[in-house]
Amino acid sequence: MNAVLIAVIVMLVLSLLRINVVFSLTIGAIVGGLTAGLSITDTMASFTGGLGDGAAIALSYGMLGGFAIAISKTGIPELLVMTILKLVKRNGDTQKTGLAKALVFFVLLLMAIFSQNLIPIHIAFIPLLIPPILKILNLMNVDRRLIACILAFGLITPYMSLPFGFGLLYQEIVAKQVTAAGEAISTSDVYGPMLIPAIGMVVGLVIAFIVFRKPRYYKELETNEIEEVEVTIEKKNVIFTIFSLIAAVVVQIPTESMILGALAGVIILYITGALKWRQADELLTDGMRMMAFIGLVMIAASGFAAVVTDSGDVEKLVTASTSIMGDNKGLAVLIMLLIGLIVDMGIGSSFATIPIIAVIFVPIAQEFGLSPAAIITLIGTAGALGDAGSPASDSTLGPTAGLNVDGQHNHIRDTCIPTFFIFNIPLIVFGWIAIMFFS
Secondary structure: OOHHHHHHHHHHHHHHOOOOHHHHHHHHHHHHHHHOOOOHHHHHHHHHHHHHHHHHHHHHHHHHHHHHHHHHOOOHHHHHHHHHHHHHHOOOOHHHOHHHHHHHHHHHHHHHHHOOOOOOOHHHHHHHHHHHHHHHHHHOOOOHHHHHHHHHHHHHHHHHHOOOOHHHHHHHHHHHHHHHOOOOOOHHHOOOOOHHHHHHHHHHHHHHHHHOOOOOOOOOOHHHOOOOOOOOOOHHHHHHHHHHHHHHHHHHHHHOOHHHHHHHHHHHHHHHOOOOHHHHHHHHHHHHHHHHHHHHHHHHHHHHHHHHHHHOHHHHHHHHHHHHHOOOHHHHHHHHHHHHHHHHHHHOOHHHHHHHHHHHHHHHHHHOOOOHHHHHHHHHHHHHOOOOOOOOOHHHHHHHHHHOOOOOOOHHHHHHHHHHHHHHHHHHHHHHHHHHHHO
8 A cells, every 4th residue: 555645544534533634644654664764763853854844834834823912903804894793794694695795705705815816814814703703794694615615726726827926935836846847947837837826716606605605503602792892903013013014025025034034024013013012022922822823733744744755665556557547648647636635635835845856757848748837837836736625725724714613613523624625626626628739
């Protein structure tokens, strides 16, 4: 049995059995290492050696969490929520009208997209915006699985298809790894080919609106009660907050560091007084605590990725698959996409998946005569597959963190499973079509 398959299956089964994701990743890594023939000592050495790769990401999320909480105290999120709530409740029963729902869906989708490109704070906005908006969702009897799909779409599609923010970072990784594997390309080459797979994500979102269109009822608990009061916002704080967001983007893009970007934003809030000194330490600590679990998952996922890589079974998995491929180019492309899905499901990070699969897939793709555009699409799509649906992905952990504050949204059943089927199937279909078209 292939160690990669075993490790991923063990991790997924344990997660489905409601075992903590961090423990599931750790146990899956140990089982995978032992299956590959590594000793328990070597397996743990590989696992712990890989943990450091996730430390920067974890610290980034912690810093962004603190930045997000600091921004929340300016009153801007509350004003947004209250404005929507008033529109929803206007003229009696309008909370069930299509216009009110469309407004909420549009705002959440826009925020998710902006968090990847325009204001790259990633998932830090979710625990900030979603908990207070649950009241509105409950009034409209919105199925939270649909919201999970909307957020996942906004978190994944922009980095796949747009050369800004996290999208630029993702496309740089694709270009660097494909070039290192023997197919010389530039970052600017990645943008065009990845637009077709992105259409698959759009199709998935449309399917989500159809599948989860029926009302779903949730208990109204104190944790998501929203007081119907006027929110007073100081104009100078709004200006300083906008300035801090711009500064965070300006610093992050050239340095490619979310840590420096968040730090710049927080410093400006400090200096301008938009963040009160006597409240700052407590607020920033709360924000970091909010993102701590996701940080731990990403650290554990890095250890898992290290064991998977050191096992050597990723290459064996591909080699075994080539015996099935024969001379069938279409089948070969499909199998490589599925392998990318399996690897990403276990690691939980598209960015970390690219280096693992590129070194193996590029030579195989060249053997089958795939063009540079087809190879780019193959690596970019295979890397993104599994981000939606993986229990260890921040694209699923983030939505769950916001939607489950009242204990009525299960991470596996209500986020991972719906997003897995809604997005990965059309992404495979459109990715395969694009690769064959470019080949």
